[in-house]
Amino acid sequence: MRIETLDLEFGNTAKTIASFLVFGSEGPVLIETGPGSTLPTLLARLDEHGVRPKDVRNIFVTHIHLDHSGAAGWWAQQGATVYVHPRGARHLVDPSRLMSSAARIYGDRMDELWGESLPAPEDKIVAVEDGEEISAGGLRFRAIETCGHARHHHTYRLGDIGFTGDAAGILLPGKSWIDLPAPPPEFDLEVWKQTLERLRNERFATIYRTHFGPISAVEEQLTAFGEVLEEGAGVVRKMMRQGLDRDAMVEGYCATMRERAASAGIDDDTAQAYELANPRYMSVDGIIRYWTQLDQ
Numbered sequence: 001m002r003i004e005t006l007d008l009e010f011g012n013t014a015k016t017i018a019s020f021l022v023f024g025s026e027g028p029v030l031i032e033t034g035p036g037s038t039l040p041t042l043l044a045r046l047d048e049h050g051v052r053p054k055d056v057r058n059i060f061v062t063h064i065h066l067d068h069s070g071a072a073g074w075w076a077q078q079g080a081t082v083y084v085h086p087r088g089a090r091h092l093v094d095p096s097r098l099m100s101s102a103a104r105i106y107g108d109r110m111d112e113l114w115g116e117s118l119p120a121p122e123d124k125i126v127a128v129e130d131g132e133e134i135s136a137g138g139l140r141f142r143a144i145e146t147c148g149h150a151r152h153h154h155t156y157r158l159g160d161i162g163f164t165g166d167a168a169g170i171l172l173p174g175k176s177w178i179d180l181p182a183p184p185p186e187f188d189l190e191v192w193k194q195t196l197e198r199l200r201n202e203r204f205a206t207i208y209r210t211h212f213g214p215i216s217a218v219e220e221q222l223t224a225f226g227e228v229l230e231e232g233a234g235v236v237r238k239m240m241r242q243g244l245d246r247d248a249m250v251e252g253y254c255a256t257m258r259e260r261a262a263s264a265g266i267d268d269d270t271a272q273a274y275e276l277a278n279p280r281y282m283s284v285d286g287i288i289r290y291w292t293q294l295d296q
Contacts, residue, residue, distance in 0.1 A: 005213045006045040008038035015173050015212045016277040024137030030059045031163045032210050035070035036115030053078050058136035062165025063153040064088035066114045073118035086127040088152035092120045148192020160205040169225040170211040170278050177264040178225045180232040181278045187286035189233045196226050211277045236287040250281045
């Protein structure tokens, strides 16, 4: 088995979104498709490894956010089988609702950021349950439900490796700052804390984050992200109790997180790469929604 990290160069920025190419005894397997906007880059990266689109028969997406699965429909139309959480399957078959929701957020930047998301043939989408094992490329993967970031999120286990999507936060290569991606409408603090405990219990030797790449010292990583998770949710909670409006909360949250990142040695260019991978205003919106629903 061999794993290659493919840099999709999202927004013409290196190492913000990855796909992972896994070579098994029976062919290549792709983890994450990235958005439609980066499909040409993904195809170029695959070609560098001697892989043609027709060679890719099995694809796993951790969840259906566009940065992870926006190009899934294209691959399914080429004949690949796409494995996804049951709550996400119908949105790959008919991505219209997903795209409409994203358009309300991104407006006229939709095409630039995400490109086209094509509908997948229904028979090429396989809904995978928690704990289910899947044979692909001569390898055995196991789905682990890891919600909190979204209710349609899986981590995929392969041997002692975990492909964690966004469940372990965002860590750019060579950095020590782990960022919190908490977009609406499904951020859930308590569920995410349970997810981190579940990931600890898996005792992975290495995790592969979609943002970005592999890292060991997994227990340390999960503990550090747990602290960021609690702090981020707490910062917004405090501002809500102070009666600040949404724009003021975005300003305050971003200032706090930039300060924390700077104290971890993150320079301005790297900070911009983090915000490209994870717009922090979206985390504020997601956390506000969580606390508001909890208080009702």
